[in-house]
Every structure is written in C-alpha cells, then in structure tokens.
Amino acid sequence: AGDLVSGMSTAEKAGAVIVAAYAGLDPPVDLVSELGLAGLILFSDNIPAGGADAIASLVTGVQESHVRPYPLVVAVDQEGGPVARLSPPVTEMPPAMALGAVDDPDLARRVSTSVGAELRALGVTMVFAPVGDVTAGSEDPTIGVRSPGDDAALVARTVAAQVQGYAAAGVVPVLKHFPGHGSVPADSHLELPVQSAGLDELATRDLVPFRDAVRAGAPAVMVAHLDLRAVDPGVPSSLSVPLVSQVLRGDLGFEGLVVTDSLLMAAVADRYGPGEAAVQALRAGADLLLMPADPRLARDAVVAAVADGSLPAERLAAAAQRVVAVQLGSARAETPPLDVVGSSRSLAAELA
Numbered sequence: 440a441g442d443l444v445s446g447m448s449t450a451e452k453a454g455a456v457i458v459a460a461y462a463g464l465d466p467p468v469d470l471v472s473e474l475g476l477a478g479l480i481l482f483s484d485n486i487p488a489g490g491a492d493a494i495a496s497l498v499t500g501v502q503e504s505h506v507r508p509y510p511l512v513v514a515v516d517q518e519g520g521p522v523a524r525l526s527p528p529v530t531e532m533p534p535a536m537a538l539g540a541v542d543d544p545d546l547a548r549r550v551s552t553s554v555g556a557e558l559r560a561l562g563v564t565m566v567f568a569p570v571g572d573v574t575a576g577s578e579d580p581t582i583g584v585r586s587p588g589d590d591a592a593l594v595a596r597t598v599a600a601q602v603q604g605y606a607a608a609g610v611v612p613v614l615k616h617f618p619g620h621g622s623v624p625a626d627s628h629l630e631l632p633v634q635s636a637g638l639d640e641l642a643t644r645d646l647v648p649f650r651d652a653v654r655a656g657a658p659a660v661m662v663a664h665l666d667l668r669a670v671d672p673g674v675p676s677s678l679s680v681p682l683v684s685q686v687l688r689g690d691l692g693f694e695g696l697v698v699t700d701s702l703l704m705a706a707v708a709d710r711y712g713p714g715e716a717a718v719q720a721l722r723a724g725a726d727l728l729l730m731p732a733d734p735r736l737a738r739d740a741v742v743a744a745v746a747d748g749s750l751p752a753e754r755l756a757a758a759a760q761r762v763v764a765v766q767l768g769s770a771r772a773e774t775p776p777l778d779v780v781g782s783s784r785s786l787a788a789e790l791a
Contacts, residue, residue, distance in 0.1 A: 440764035443508065444756055451475045452759040453741035456727055457717075458512050459734045460703070461485065466497065468504035471511065474738050477727060477762050478512025481563070483524045490528050491561060491780040498562030509766040512727075514565040514613075517558060520584055529557055530783035533791050535570050535597070539587030541790065544600035550790055551601040553783040555608025560779040564769040565611040567661060567698075569601035571648035572621035581628075582621040589621075591647035598648050599655040606658065609772025611765055613698050614652050616663035617687060618676060619645025627664040627675075627706040637669040638686070650691050658765065659696040660687065662725065664706035675707050678716065683724035696761045701730040708732060714740025718750050726758040 444452060454475030461467050464487050466479055479501060487493040498513050505511060515524050520534020532554060538547045551569070558566055573594050574586040587597040598614060605612035622645055623632035636645075649660065662683060664675040670686065671679040677699045687693050699720050702708065707716050717728050717737035722744075731737035744750035 440760045440767055443763050444760045447759065449745050449752070449755070450738065450742050452755050453738045453745075455759045456721065456741075456755070456762055457731060457734050457737060458514060458727060458729050460701075460730045464497075466501050466504075468501060470734065471501070472505055474734060475507075476511075476734060477766070478514065478564075480514045480516075480730060481524060482516075483526070486525060491777050494525070494561045495777055502562065509763060510564060510770050512565050512762075512766060512769075513563050514567060515558065515563050516567045517554065517563075518568045518570055518585055519554070522585055525558075525561070528781040529561075530554070530781055530787055532783070532787050534584040535587045536584040537790055538597050538601070539590075539593055542593060542597070544596050546790060547597050547600040548604040548607075550783075550786055551604025551612075552608050553604075553786050555605040555610040555612075556775050557780045557783060559609045559772065560775040560777050562774070563610060564766070565613060565659075566605055567613045567615060568605070569598045569612060569614060570616070571595075571598045571614045571652060572616055572619050573644055573648065574621040578624055579621050580624065581626040582616075586621050591644045595648040595651040599652050599657075602652050602655060602657045606656070609769070609774075611658055611696075611769060613659040613661050613696075614649065614657045615661035616700060617649050617660050618663070618665065618667065618682065619649070620663045620665065621645070623665055627700070628704050629706075631664060631666050631675060631706040631710070633666045633668060635668055646691070649687075653691050653693045653695075657693075657695065658768075659698055659727075660693060661698045661700055661729075662687070663700050664704055675710070677702075677707065677725065678711070678719040678723050680723045688724055696727060696765050697725045698727040699725045699729050702728060702737075703730050703732055713737045714743075717741055718744040721754060721758055722750055726761040
C-alpha cells in the first residue's frame with residue numbers, strides 16, 4: 440500500500456479516501472474513474488430488480504470500470520432488522536438485539552460469517568456493521584434494536600464475535616458508531632446530539648465495546664457525529680482531533696481504518712461545507728470520508744488544503760495508505776459462489 444500511494448499525486452490520494460453515494464440504478468463509474476474515488480456505497484434505491492445475478496452484475500461492472508491494482512470499496516449498511524439495504528434473495532436477519540437476547544458469541548460469529556459470505560458472493564467488500572452502541576432504551580431515539588442491548592459487557596462480547604465472523608467471510612467489518620450513539624437523546628441525521636457524560640463515565644459504558652473489539656482485531660471503526668462536551672465542545676466527534684487522534688488512536692490504541700459516518704448528515708452538513716468537512720475530518724485523523732455531499736468539491740478542497748499547508752501531506756498519505764491496504768486485503772479474500780445468497784435462512788430462523 441505504501442508503494443502504491445507513494446506513486447500517487449496529491450489529487451489521486453485525495454480521491455482515494457472518498458466513498459461516494461449515488462442516486463438511481465446507474466453507478467457513476469465515470470466519476471469514480473475521473474476522481475480516483477475509493478469506491479461507492481449501495482443503498483436500496485441502487486439495487487436493480489432481477490435477484491442476486493443482477494446485483495452481482497452491477498458490482499462487477501463497477502469493479503471493471505477502473506484499472507487500479509486493487510478492488511474498489513463496495514460498501515453497504517447490512518446490519519439486519521430495520522437497517523438492511525439488500526432485501527431477498529439476500530437472507531433477512533433479525534436485528535442485533537436478537538443476538539444480545541441470545542447472548543451466544545458463537546451464534547453471533549456464525550450469523551456474521553454467513554451474512555458476510557452472502558455479501559462477498561455479491562461482490563460487496565465492506566459492511567457498515569456491527570453496531571457497537573450501548574442503547575439507553577427509551578432515551579435512545581436512534582439506535583434501539585440495532586444494538587445488542589443496554590449492557591456494555593454484553594454488547595462488547597457480541598460485537599467482538601461479529602467482527603470476527605465478518606472478517607472470516609472476507610468482508611471488512613466497520614464497527615460503529617464510536618464513541619457510542621446509544622446514550623445521546625437526539626439523532627445525528629437531524630441535528631448534532633450532545634453527549635454530556637465525561638470520559639470516565641463513557642469508559643465504563645459506551646467505550647467498552649469499542650475497546651474490546653479493538654483488542655479483538657477490529658480492522659475499521661466508524662466515528663459518529665456527536666458533541667462530546669467534555670472532550671471537544673461544539674465540534675462533531677468525526678471532525679475532532681482530541682476524539683479521533685487522542686481517544687480512539689491513543690487511549691484505545693486503534694491502528695486500523697477510521698471511517699466517518701455519512702458527511703451528508705445534518706450534524707455535520709448544517710455546520711460545514713463539503714470541502715471544509717472533508718479537510719477537517721482528515722485533519723482529525725479519519726482515513727475514509729463517507730458520502731461527502733459533493734465528492735469533487737471535497738477532493739478539490741483536500742488538494743487545496745495540502746497545497747496551503749493546512750492539511751499535512753503526511754496525514755493525507757497515511758489515510759490513503761490505510762484505505763489502499765484494506766482494499767488490497769479485500770483482493771485476497773475468496774469469493775463464494777452466487778448460490779450462497781439466500782442460504783442463511785435456517786440460521787436466521789435459529790436466531791429468531
């Protein structure tokens with residue numbers, strides 16, 4: 440990865456840290472190629488009719504549209520339950536709270552391995568799961584059943600097993616939403632939630648699953664857009680140097696890929712333009728910028744920030760190197776046959 444990135448221009452490095460969303464059924468392959476984007480995220484409205492063959496054909500077309508020596512990121516939110524962008528024939532799984540209710544790490548690992556194999560058969564390389572948030576129950580308007588539960592130790596052992604399962608299937612799991620979205624009383628899709636708890640309190644609850652998953656080898660962590668008043672008041676955690684570089688990298692010792700939550704969400708988009716958000720997220724220590732409102736503007740802003748010295752060239756290079764390393768790792772995973780898709784129904788029934 441280091442060798443590949445060292446041969447890139449600043450503009451190529453800036454494109455290589457962006458994953459874009461798109462509308463409709465036609466992926467923007469020209470934009471991906473022109474900007475050298477890291478890849479794309481799929482949503483329900485991007486999925487063609489025609490079953491597994493049509494989805495695999497879509498992904499294959501995206502991968503064949505570029506000539507780099509590593510695959511593009513093709514990412515999807517496929518948590519199970521209410522957040523699952525791929526519908527049947529892909530197996531429908533109960534939400535993560537079912538895994539928490541069972542409290543069987545072996546089953547959590549088997550479920551995630553099975554889901555990961557179906558995704559991998561379709562060509563998906565990255566899944567934005569598992570959810571490591573500890574829910575606060577009725578005081579949590581956003582996460583709810585997407586979390587294994589309200590007990591930090593239960594959530595920790597469940598998501599550690601899920602991380603291992605996805606990785607065993609050859610799909611990159613992205614643990615989310617650091618530093619914990621389950622204990623804030625607002626939805627970051629709509630506003631910037633305030634986390635009033637201090638780091639000592641968070642260390643006994645919200646941070647526990649992330650700490651344990653990092654120790655278990657989690658390759659990627661998604662950072663949420665939260666206002667941690669005790670750490671960096673008024674700044675979304677995804678753009679916060681103290682939160683990403685000091686708490687996640689320093690205190691938790693995480694050395695893998697840091698991914699922002701969607702930069703289209705109101706918690707960031709209402710306060711920062713696409714270019715400003717992209718530069719600040721990289722400066723904070725993020726490696727992969729998810730869904731900037733305007734990928735071209737974000738790419739150009741990063742290039743300009745490196746040119747004027749407001750974003751160190753070394754920081755951009757390190758981010759690009761981590762992204763490329765993950766993509767190179769994806770290329771080494773085996774792709775299961777397409778008839779794996781839909782094969783996990785008995786496991787879903789066992790969990791239910």
